[in-house]
Each structure stands twice: as structure tokens, then as C-alpha cells.
Amino acid sequence: MKMTGAEMVSELLLEQGVDTVFGYPGGTALNLYDALYEYQGKIRHILTAHEQGAAHAADGYARATGKVGVVMATSGPGACNLVTGIATAFMDSIPMVAITANVADELIGRDAFQEIYITGVTLPITKHNFFVNNIKDLPDAIRQAFRIAQSGRKGPVLVDITKDVTGMMTSFEATGPYPVKELPKSDPDTLLEVAHLINKAKQPIVYYGGGVAASDGGPALRELLEKADMPGAYTIMAAGVLGYEEKRNLGLIGMHGSVTSNKTLDQADLILALGTRFSDRVAQNMKKFGSKATIVQVDIDNSEINKNVIVDKSLVCDVKDFIEKIIPLVDKQERTDWFEKIKKWEDNSYKPVDDDTCLKPHQLIGKICSMTEEDSVYVTDVGQHQIWAAQFIKHIKPKSFITSGGLGTMGFGYGASIGAKIACPEKRVIHITGDGSFHMNMNEACTAVTNNLPIISVIFNNKVLGMVYQWQGVFYNKRYSQTTVERKTDYVKVAEGFGAKGYRASNLAEFEKVFAKALKDEGPVWIECLIDKEEKVLPMIPNGGTVDDMILG
Amino acid sequence: MTLKKEVISILVDNQFNVLSRISSLIGRRGFNIDTITASATQNPDITRITIGFSGNEQSLAQILTQMAKLEIVREIYVLDPNESVFRELLLIKMKADKSNRGAIIEIVDIYRAKIIDLSKDSMIIELTGAPEKIDGFMKMLDCYEMVEFCRTGVTGIHRGVREYTRFED
């Protein structure tokens, strides 16, 4: 079939099963967008306010579904605006394909209008990228991009296409997508050795991360923890893999993790690290992390083994495959002594105190949880509110806690909420944000309004860049440099200006009332929640510290 | 911590920006690179990159596994010094006049180096050899006045016949 390069891009997207694209047009993308006009019955294009919002939306779409998120942008400024979004996806191993237009090939390298060497810019933040200046290479580049984005440890791939290629006519053959590379399976001998370690361990712990979420390993993990009677502790990337109330699921680990999780890991004699990378927010002191334990690491990415913490044994394979295959090899046992010790730590752990006259973060989140459906999707921005959400949301289902864990991108939330809501229209989407983060990308309200997306943005307005403010308070002698933002934003009016609804609450009863209304509203809603700026995220382990340095109040 | 010197051979797709991909990774991860060379292979689709690297076991494992993740990398391996030959080329320009020319030529002869350019007050010497031999030669020349030099960086190859296997990560 004869068609233009731009039409071919649309055909290639359809071939991959893509029906939704987030993006923003421009001069060099004219051909691409002309083709989208023709394909609008088959491919839905969501126009955002800003390319960054589009990239986060594609990311949120991918996180909510496990499918590849697709974003499209024009050359130069359009492509540059994707950078933070691509980096965010890269740090959290999210499958994404970014398609950018570039100037015509004859202008490349001449500093043409809106020419940017985006493949150079994105080298360190993509799994791979392609520069296509020959139409013959176009189908292969796009098929490879989707294959790479989904293979092994997932991540973003960028395809940059020159304008002349998108306008050229040629014949196209729909051969179908390239098969995703098969995941490596666990080595049987090492499996036996690890099973033996688990069986003879007295105080084991499973420390698990985003890899378990990415491989849908939750149910298998639950079974393993039950059979071998082991506790588990998770990184922020694995929130929702197991239920909050499950007895063996101790909670978040690391800098703002629970006392119980951190103590248990510290005292463990065996650490089974599944799909997690010993990041500096968890293994804050790389030398002392789990120093009493034998450490076993299972990851799909060979380069993660021994990267931050030297481990005793490792398997490079699909984490789910590992868990499923080790279950029959472990003994069923009851570790009563171990769980008794853990219970003592739990009894003495940090517990925030209720106060109904104001809005306490844990109560606010508790209220949100009790009033929303069990399968709601929570999307956060970055700061204190993000960690409170991770600590206190009680019913997170898999793929339902969407947060920028690795890059910690303020401004991620609104775009990602839009992506999640487009991906899961039947699910409730709650956006938990801070006043600082929300100011970064609140412009995406126009996207939510235009597309009539009933996203509820709960704005934790403590009138400070809270997370930084907290560190300045604790470690910089209360020298609050540029964190006490004196913004006069009237959120209710701004929401209305965008065509959304806006509410305000300063105590729990008020919140309950407006949240009940918001749950029934048709379009996007903002709820400004007034929080005391002295509220802290606790517990807290200072940089480079261990569980012994934990601050509880 | 003692740093070990290793020579790493990487077979990569012959594309226009392979070197920037490799060097971007080196820069990003802060790998301690001594030398890097790129050259053709018998297969026009494949380029060989040879890296001289100093590091401990952990950083060596990192550079190997991180490089292996690059889509363009087909094969990567450490050249075992016992099973490989290493060579480097040195061009060095010395101040030399009739008072010390003879002494320098003596060293040149011992090392089987070559004088490839001579003027009234300088000479350019060429030496090919294992990097240590070049280090030794330059040390011997230390007591004379050197104008400038350049070294190509190490390249190396396995002894015996070795099959290229398609790299799988």
C-alpha cells in the first residue's frame, strides 16, 4: 500500500495496538498531525497544555495499564519539553515511546529553525533512540522502539523523524510488531540454593520493589510469604503489590519507611531483594545496609546486581518466574519467634495523633480512602504529600499507586492523572498534590476540562515546599531559604477559571462534605486542603544514616 | 583499594553515533577510562571499540553490564592478558641536537623504535608495542627534553581462533 511516512507512523501505531496518543503539534510535525487527522477514528489524540504534561500523561497511561504509553511532539522546544517526562519514565522503568519530528534532513546540522539534536539530548535518559532520516528505516525504527520499550527492564525509547521523511510517499507492508524478547528464566541450581537459605533462615525478610509490580508478581509473592512465613517490606515503587492490611506486609522501607520495616530488615539474617535496586533512599548507608544478613538479589537487569550493595547470591531473571518457581522448594513453616519480635517493633512504631479541629495528613488520607472505591487509582506529585500518600493509603491495588519514585518529579501528577484516567475511564482517579507541585503543571486542568475527566485533585496546601522546608528545619537550623512560598493563589477561583470546580477545606468535617460532592461531580475538581506547615513526614532517616539514626518526632 | 587495569573489547553496530552512546554512558556513570579507540572489523556492519580501564572488580562488572545493555552492543568481553596481545603506537618529538642525538639514538635502538623525522634540533620517534613497553621507553627519555607526544591508546586481540557470537543481554 502506498502512503506517506506520516501515515505510516499512524499505521505502525495501529499495528502495535495503540489507540491513544498524547501530544502537541508544531511546524515539523505538520505531516504527522495531518495523518492523525485522517486516522482520528482509530487513534485518539489527547492534546495537553504543555508537552511535559503529555509525556507524564503517556507515562501515567503506561503505569495504569502496563501497556506502552505514546507521546508525540514537534521538534526543538516541543521535543525539549518532553525531556523531564522521558527522564521520569526512565528512572522508574516505564515503557514509553516518544515520537518527535525534526527539521528536514537537508537542514539537519545547520541550526535550522527549531532544530534540536534530541537524540543527543536524550541519550542518557532513554533505553535507546532512533534518528530516522531515511524512509526505508522508519518501520524498523518504530517496531524496534516498541520492542525495546517492553523488553527486559522496560523504559522509554525515542524516535526522531525528519520532516521530509514524514512527507515522502512509499509503499508500506503491515508485517506486525516485533516479538518482545523473552525474559530470562531463573537458574534451577541457584533456585535450590536460595530455597535452602530461606528454609534455614531464622529471621528472613523479603525486600521488594518495582520489579515485582512490573512483572505482576504480587499474587505469587503473597503465596511465598505465606508458605515460608516471611515478612515483606516494599519500596515506594511497589506500593499496592500486596495489601496494606496483610499481616506479613510490614510497610514502606527506607528514608520515610516504617519503623517496623526498617528494624526488621536491619535485624534480618536473610534478605531476599526482589526487583529492587538498593537505591540511596532505601540503602541509605550502603556499607551498613542489611549487614547482619545474607543478601540474595533477584533482578531482570544484570547491571543492578552489586551496583549499590554487594550481595551474596544473585539471579538475573524475571522476578515473577523466580517467585513462582521457588514456592514449591521452600518449606512450609511458622516463624513465631521472628514475628513476635516484629510485633514488638510494631507496637513501638511511630503513630501520628488524630486532631479533628484541623487537617492532619494521615486523617485526610484516611478519609479519602474510606470514601473512595477500593480499586481507585492514586496519583501523586512529589513532596511530603507523596510520602504521606504512600504511608497512609490503605487500599492500593496493583498498578494503582502512580508516583515518580526515581526522579521525584514535581509536576508529574496532573499529567499522569490524565493519562491514568484516559487509560481507566471506569476507575476513580485521585490526584494527591502539594501547593508547590501543583503550581508547576496545574495548566493541565484545561486538558482535564476539555476531555471531561473527573479527576479529583486534593491539594495539600501547607504554603511551603514542605519536604525541603522540613529538611531545612531539621538540618539547617530553620533557615527557610525559598521554601515559605507566599502565594496568594485562590484555588477555587483558578479552578473555576479553567472551567473546573473548586472547593476548600480546613478541617475533616469540611473535607468530608466537599469530597462527597466532588465524588459526584462530572468534570475535574480541585480541593484545597489547608495543612499546617509544621506537619512532618515521619519517621525519617537522615542521608547516609541507618535505622539507628531514625527520627520519630 | 587497588585499581586493576583491564582492556575491554566491544563489538558494536556500525552506526553514525555509536561513539557518543558509549561515551555518554561512560560520562554518566563516571567510569574511569584510560583510553578508547574505535576501528573497523572484517564485518562492515560492526565496529570494534577497545577501552583501557582502571577499576576494582565491582566497577569492572558495572562497565561490562551497563555497556551490555546498550542496544548497539553485540558483544563485550575483557581481553585476558594471558591470551591476548596488546599494542599501542607512540609518536614522540624530542629536542635533540648534536650534543645528545647519539645518546637518544642509543635508547631508540635498544627499544627497536624508529626515527621518522629529523631536524637540526629535534627528532620524531615512532614506537609500537605493549603499553608497558611504551611507558618504559618514555621513562628512559625522561632525562631529555620532550616537545610533545601522542599515544593512540591500547588496542588488543585474542590469540587463536575465536568465533563472534551474537550478543544477547
Ligand SMILES: Cc1ncc(C[n+]2csc(CCOP(=O)(O)OP(=O)(O)O)c2C)c(N)n1
Ligand atoms: C521539578 C522539581 N523541582 C524541585 C524539586 C525539589 N523538591 C522536592 S519536594 C519539594 C517541595 C514540594 O512542595 P509541595 O509540592 O508543596 O509538596 P509538600 O512537600 O509541601 O507536600 C521540592 C522543591 C523536585 N523534586 N522536583
Ligand SMILES: [Mg+2]
Ligand atoms: Mg507544600
